Amino acid sequence: MLRLEPRRSPSQAMVWLTPILAVLATMIAGGGLFMALGKDPVDAIYTIFVDPLLDPYSLPEIFVKAAPLILIAIGLSYGFRAGIWNIGAEGQFIMGAIAGAAVGLAFYGTAGVWLLPLMALAGIVAGYLWAMIPALLRVKFGTNEILVSLMLVYVADQFLRAMVNGPLRNPQGFNFPESRLFHDSAQLPILFDGTRVHLGVAIAVIIALIAALILSRHIIGYNVRLMGSAPRAAMFSGVKPPRMVIFCLGLSGALAGLAGLFEAAGPMGQLTPTLPQGYGFTAIIVAFLGRLNPLGIIAAGFVMALTYIGGENAQLALGLPKAAISVFQGMLLFFLLGLDIFVRYRIAPKRREVA
Amino acid sequence: MDFSALDPLALIVSLIIAATPLVLAATGELVVEKSGVLNLGVEGMMIMGAVIGFIVSVEIGNPVLGFAGAALASAALALIFGFLTQVLLSNQVATGLALTLFGLGLAALLGQSYTGIRPPSTGDVFPEALSTVPVIGPLLFSYDWVVYFALIMVGAVWWFLNKTRGGLILRAVGEGHDAAHALGYRVVAIRMAAIAFGGALAGMGGAYLSLVRVPQWSEGMTAGIGWIALAIVVFASWKPGRVILGAWLFGGVTILQLNIQAANLNILGILALALAGVAVVMLLVQIRSLTRHKVIQIVMVFSFALLALVLALSWPDFRLDSAYLSMTPYLTTIIVLVALSGDKTRRALNAPASLGRVFHASA
Numbered sequence: 253m254l255r256l257e258p259r260r261s262p263s264q265a266m267v268w269l270t271p272i273l274a275v276l277a278t279m280i281a282g283g284g285l286f287m288a289l290g291k292d293p294v295d296a297i298y299t300i301f302v303d304p305l306l307d308p309y310s311l312p313e314i315f316v317k318a319a320p321l322i323l324i325a326i327g328l329s330y331g332f333r334a335g336i337w338n339i340g341a342e343g344q345f346i347m348g349a350i351a352g353a354a355v356g357l358a359f360y361g362t363a364g365v366w367l368l369p370l371m372a373l374a375g376i377v378a379g380y381l382w383a384m385i386p387a388l389l390r391v392k393f394g395t396n397e398i399l400v401s402l403m404l405v406y407v408a409d410q411f412l413r414a415m416v417n418g419p420l421r422n423p424q425g426f427n428f429p430e431s432r433l434f435h436d437s438a439q440l441p442i443l444f445d446g447t448r449v450h451l452g453v454a455i456a457v458i459i460a461l462i463a464a465l466i467l468s469r470h471i472i473g474y475n476v477r478l479m480g481s482a483p484r485a486a487m488f489s490g491v492k493p494p495r496m497v498i499f500c501l502g503l504s505g506a507l508a509g510l511a512g513l514f515e516a517a518g519p520m521g522q523l524t525p526t527l528p529q530g531y532g533f534t535a536i537i538v539a540f541l542g543r544l545n546p547l548g549i550i551a552a553g554f555v556m557a558l559t560y561i562g563g564e565n566a567q568l569a570l571g572l573p574k575a576a577i578s579v580f581q582g583m584l585l586f587f588l589l590g591l592d593i594f595v596r597y598r599i600a601p602k603r604r605e606v607a
Numbered sequence: 608m609d610f611s612a613l614d615p616l617a618l619i620v621s622l623i624i625a626a627t628p629l630v631l632a633a634t635g636e637l638v639v640e641k642s643g644v645l646n647l648g649v650e651g652m653m654i655m656g657a658v659i660g661f662i663v664s665v666e667i668g669n670p671v672l673g674f675a676g677a678a679l680a681s682a683a684l685a686l687i688f689g690f691l692t693q694v695l696l697s698n699q700v701a702t703g704l705a706l707t708l709f710g711l712g713l714a715a716l717l718g719q720s721y722t723g724i725r726p727p728s729t730g731d732v733f734p735e736a737l738s739t740v741p742v743i744g745p746l747l748f749s750y751d752w753v754v755y756f757a758l759i760m761v762g763a764v765w766w767f768l769n770k771t772r773g774g775l776i777l778r779a780v781g782e783g784h785d786a787a788h789a790l791g792y793r794v795v796a797i798r799m800a801a802i803a804f805g806g807a808l809a810g811m812g813g814a815y816l817s818l819v820r821v822p823q824w825s826e827g828m829t830a831g832i833g834w835i836a837l838a839i840v841v842f843a844s845w846k847p848g849r850v851i852l853g854a855w856l857f858g859g860v861t862i863l864q865l866n867i868q869a870a871n872l873n874i875l876g877i878l879a880l881a882l883a884g885v886a887v888v889m890l891l892v893q894i895r896s897l898t899r900h901k902v903i904q905i906v907m908v909f910s911f912a913l914l915a916l917v918l919a920l921s922w923p924d925f926r927l928d929s930a931y932l933s934m935t936p937y938l939t940t941i942i943v944l945v946a947l948s949g950d951k952t953r954r955a956l957n958a959p960a961s962l963g964r965v966f967h968a969s970a
Contacts, residue, residue: 256696256967258967332701337700339704385941389941389944389945393945393948394948395941395944395945395948396841396944396948398647398700399834399837399838399841399940399941399944400941400944402831402834403831403834403835403838403937403938403940403941404937404941405831406830406831406934406937407934407937407938410930410931410933410934411930411934413928413930414928414930414931417928417930418928533708536701536704536708537705537708540701573716573719574715575712575713575715575716575719575826576712576716577712578708578711578712578713578715578716579709579712579713579716580712581708581712582705582708582709582710582711582712582713583709585701585704585705585708585709586687586691586702586705586709589691589695589697589698589701589702589705590690590691590695590697592695592697592698593695593696593697596696597696
């Protein structure tokens with residue numbers, strides 16, 4: 253018989269090996285899934301994971317998809333490390349998009365380089381404030397932040413519907429529930445001609461690098477890590493849990509709000525009810541796949557974006573159903589969490605215990 | 608104001624139907640949490656139940672088998688969660704989330720060719736003669752078997768947890784898994800059983816949505832009901848009887864807002880009524896332990912109700928986008944969670960002490 257034996261300290265090799273193993277395991281299990289759907293598994297996996305990298309149209313799209321995932325996951329990772337679970341990034345994403353879009357539409361037709369920064373600020377503030385609801389309720393009343401932040405996703409979604417049906421609806425849009433298309437000054441500049449890669453992609457990567465620096469070098473990052481691995485020790489060293497809750501939820505809310513604004517002012521170019529694509533939830537997978545480490549999250553964000561783009565291609569080329577990719581991504585998180593055991597435990601043959 | 612569009616009897620009947628998925632899912636999750644496991648995957652298990660129940664019912668033509676299939680499928684899905692958290696010792700919060708994401712995806716995949724179909728109907732239990740008796744008939748005898756099953760299940764769970772040895776052991780595991788292990792109880796096996804039971808009930812709750820409540824299959828149709836079920840367990844302070852109360856509260860809010868949307872009523876007047884109702888419930892629940900602080904709270908809620916009433920009377924044509932009404936079940940959940948978590952001592956007494964903690968025998 254085999255048994256689990258705790259390691260003295262977490263295995264660093266395993267910390268980075270498990271995400272790779274999880275991706276491989278998901279490919280195998282996913283191949284089985286695609287076979288069950290009557291598709292050639294090798295062909296499907298190739299279409300999802302390799303084709304987009306070779307295709308000049310798909311490659312830049314990976315960057316466009318990865319940007320919001322990375323931004324949101326960076327924010328979530330701080331909280332997840334400290335045991336603060338913001339599950340409502342999707343809601344903060346929507347509120348950021350609404351606030352940023354409202355600013356852009358308020359100055360409709362006004363040219364100026366100041367407009368985009370103002371929109372970004374509005375997005376950040378809106379996401380931050382939306383995240384402050386679960387944060388303050390937890391600090392003041394001890395309310396569970398998981399449930400509150402999640403409920404607020406549905407509230408934000410309805411709020412978006414009300415906005416595009418009311419104040420922000422395109423006056424010339426034949427009553428379609430959509431905003432106007434943003435004018436040029438309110439759209440994110442494109443980095444490479446002929447693609448949709450916008451400034452937000454670069455900003456997302458820069459923010460991830462800053463987050464990595466803060467996590468490893470700054471006292472805030474140290475406190476976040478301490479709070480996660482030894483909450484009692486953190487309290488003795490002067491870390492105040494309420495402040496940590498507000499910081500972590502606020503940070504993830506602000507970044508999710510920024511990501512929402514980038515999505516509205518970037519690839520979408522307007523506010524529509526179809527803006528929320530579930531990035532706030534997929535980012536949870538990205539955060540874990542990246543081992544809650546900002547650099548890992550950059551890589552994980554690109555892998556996850558690859559499955560999105562590859563999945564879309566497979567829909568067209570192989571007729572693979574859209575939902576198959578969600579299953580695929582869910583499986584990935586399962587494998588990741590399951591394999592995680594090798595970080596803290598090793599498998600050893602069962603010894604006979606001395607009586 | 609015109610309330611003729613709201614027939615109280617019909618409202619109560621549809622309230623009880625709307626509450627049934629919540630009663631089922633929350634009762635299941637209550638047992639899971641009593642065993643010390645926090646399974647946040649209720650939403651995923653419910654939607655799996657919704658799709659499997661629907662497919663089985665449509666293909667075989669028998670809704671009872673549909674419910675059975677839903678229970679089995681969701682229990683199987685829950686056991687993935689159980690394997691990961693109990694055997695591979697993964698984080699319960701993260702794994703529960705994974706279960707929800709996976710369940711939503713898998714259900715969408717399985718159900719894609721089943722949209723727009725009507726399922727075979729689940730008939731009422733009692734003969735029509737009984738259910739047409741004035742007032743009592745529709746209130747007591749006009750439901751399908753699942754409604755009664757759900758209520759019986761709550762009673763059965765209460766009896767099991769409080770009156771049987773098995774229930775005592777389950778609670779012991781939830782209160783202190785190391786002590787229970789030291790006494791020779793098989794912590795992992797007991798928790799796995801609880802997780803599977805919770806999954807089965809969540810699956811039936813989901814199937815009730817797609818087979819009776821809606822009745823149709825559409826992607827993401829659970830729309831947060833699984834999460835509300837989790838909130839109800841907290842609301843109920845881990846007591847089965849109160850699960851019914853919580854589920855009816857949310858069922859009532861859902862039904863009321865749907866009817867207000869349909870009848871296009873003045874929302875301010877409704878708000879006044881709702882707040883007055885909340886104040887009365889607060890008063891009744893806490894009547895035995897009223898402190899000055901609580902009295903102030905209740906008076907505040909009541910004065911908000913009066914304020915809303917004044918606004919409604921001075922602004923009778925006020926109408927709101929229906930999207931705002933659709934928010935109310937979720938906002939109610941938040942408000943209820945806040946109202947309850949203020950009482951920290953009671954929560955600490957009732958919450959299972961080992962809830963969410965990882966158990967490893969050699970540690």
